[in-house]
Amino acid sequence: MxxxxxxxxxxxxxxxxxxxxxxxxxxxxxxxxxxxxxxxxxxxxxxxxxxxxxxxxxxxxxxxxxxxxxxxxxxxxxxxxxxxxxxxxxxxxxxxxxxxxxxxxxxxxxxxxxxxxxxxxxxxxxxxxxxxxxxxxxxxxxxxxxxxxxxxxxxxxxxxxxxxxxxxxxxxxxxxxxxxxxxxxxxxxxxxxxxxxxxxxxxxxxxxxxxxxxxxxxxxxxxTVELIDISLASSILPQRPPYGHKGTFGKVLVLAGSPGFTGAAALTSLSALRCGAGLVYLGIPQSLNPILETKATEVVTIPLPETQSHTIGSSAMDVLNLYFKGIDVIAMGPGVGVHTDTRDFVIGVMQTASSPVIIDADGLNNLNGDDFKGDHPSLVLTPHPGELSRLTGKSIKYIDKNRIDVALTFAGEWNVVLVLKGAPTVVASPDGRCYLNTTGNSALATAGSGDVLTGIIAALSAQGTEPLQSAVLGVYIHGLSGDLAAKEKTEYCVIAGDVMENIPEAIKTIKDYPLA
Missing domain, CATH: 3.40.50.10260 (YjeF N-terminal domain)
Structure with missing residues (x-):
């Protein structure tokens, strides 16, 4: 509507x-x-x-x-x-x-x-x-x-x-x-x-x-703005052919994690699997590999060269170049930390990747608005108002008061799909299309919630959904998962893992919706 x-x-x-x-x-x-x-x-x-x-x-x-x-x-x-x-x-x-x-x-x-x-x-x-x-x-x-x-x-x-x-x-x-x-x-x-x-x-x-x-x-x-409701979400949900294999349902490369933020890497990669991705690779600083192999057993880990601060370093590009051609989508940023060499790594991925790249959290914190103005692959940015404020120079108050217009402006300026998280979440595209989400509640205001969203959007993109539609459906699934979690646990008691665990029920609700 x-x-x-x-x-x-x-x-x-x-x-x-x-x-x-x-x-x-x-x-x-x-x-x-x-x-x-x-x-x-x-x-x-x-x-x-x-x-x-x-x-x-x-x-x-x-x-x-x-x-x-x-x-x-x-x-x-x-x-x-x-x-x-x-x-x-x-x-x-x-x-x-x-x-x-x-x-x-x-x-x-x-x-x-x-x-x-x-x-x-x-x-x-x-x-x-x-x-x-x-x-x-x-x-x-x-x-x-x-x-x-x-x-x-x-x-x-x-x-x-x-x-x-x-x-x-x-x-x-x-x-x-x-x-x-x-x-x-x-x-x-x-x-x-x-x-x-x-x-x-x-x-x-x-x-x-x-x-x-x-x-x-x-x-x-x-x-110019459309509401994301269950009818729209159901029309976007990708079909699952009965003869498919894990390659059919897409390969996701998650680049995430640093000391203290291994949970971000695990939540992002496991959420991608929960949302239907066939295979998820997880690139993390090599010193964290033993931890992530335990936290995310269904994920294929890729130990990467790291900085002295144990964040992913720019030399990791030499390893990742071996993977890029077989990857359907890259999700980059959750918990990667902020470091000059990590910034070079983030920019290197943007300049090298041929598949869509979803950038969240510290991926955005390593960048500035000018970094999006040159040639780049298809990008989906998922900032909250604080991150977008730093990137644009606009105040958080201004962004919150003008969520739709701000999202449209910078999606156009940077030629990206922009997911402005918050209440409500706005999704804007470079060509002027804009969507307002109708799911979600205060339970989603919890650490790791954004990592779950990044994994969901990545999974949908890996399954062949266009980046804009992946973002539109992704925020709806994420919000609905939060609604289902809050119904069981109240808005006070939900953690990010609860949101992730409700992805299956959210997708079932959308899948079962009767389209005319």
């Missing part, structure tokens, strides 16, 4: 009305009716139940007027409030306001503290409150009487249904101010908005439902 920015949604609305000939009043009717349908699915019958509908002066408020009318038709007792004056309502919203007036349905204005009392009284007996105050164009802080209204709604503690977006959420980047509706259910129109999937905005949405308002799907190409 596509994900839109506010300006992309405005373009879709405009083309729907002007090019497809569907009047705005019809879209508003569909939005209101669709929201009521979703409310009924979630909360059951409304007969004789008090519902308070709070509307703004714009089109979001117009949706609210339609919702009020349909709720009354369903048998609810409805109180409708407008924040502002009726004379300020324009366009299609004004038409729907007049329809309510023609039905003798009172719409009470809230313009100051003196007119707030009826609203406060209505909330006392309310079963549900409907938030139709602000829409996708909102930015900034909410103040004045509107802030009072929202605070009263939140304090009441009843279910709240937000129309399109919880009032107070910036649909561009998920920002919220000091006042924001805490929705139980958000019914967003046509396509989900970016800010509903970005933090902190996502925390205010409750359950999210997408309401079809009749816009033709042919117009959705305006949207």
């Amino acid at each position: 596509k994900l839109v920015k506010p300006d992309e949604m405005r373009k879709i609305d405009k083309k729907t009305i002007e090019e497809m000939g569907i009047p705005g009043i019809v879209l508003m009717e569909n939005a209101g009716k669709g929201t009521v349908d979703e409310m009924e699915k979630e909360f059951g019958s409304f007969v004789s139940k008090m519902i308070v509908v709070v509307c703004g002066k714009g089109n979001n408020g117009g949706d609210g007027f339609v919702i009020a009318r349909w709720l009354i038709k369903k048998g609810a007792d409805v109180c409708v409030f407008l924040i502002g004056k009726k004379d300020d309502v324009r366009g299609d919203a004004h038409i729907n306001l007049n329809i309510l007036s023609g039905m003798d349905i009172e719409v009470r204005e809230i313009i100051d503290d003196g007119t707030l009392s009826p609203f406060r009284e209505s909330l006392k007996d309310a079963y549900i409150a409907v938030d139709a105050i602000f829409g996708t164009g909102f930015k900034g802080e909410i103040g004045g009487i509107t802030a009072h209204v929202i605070n009263l709604i939140n304090e009441k503690g009843i279910p709240v249904v937000s129309v399109d977006v919880p009032s107070g959420v910036d649909c561009e980047n998920g920002d919220v101010g000091s006042v924001c509706v805490n929705a139980t259910l958000t019914c967003t129109m046509c396509l989900p908005k970016r800010g509903l999937y970005l933090y902190p905005g996502k925390m205010h949405c409750g359950k999210l439902r997408v309401t079809d308002i009749g816009a033709p799907p042919s117009l959705f190409d305006e949207a």
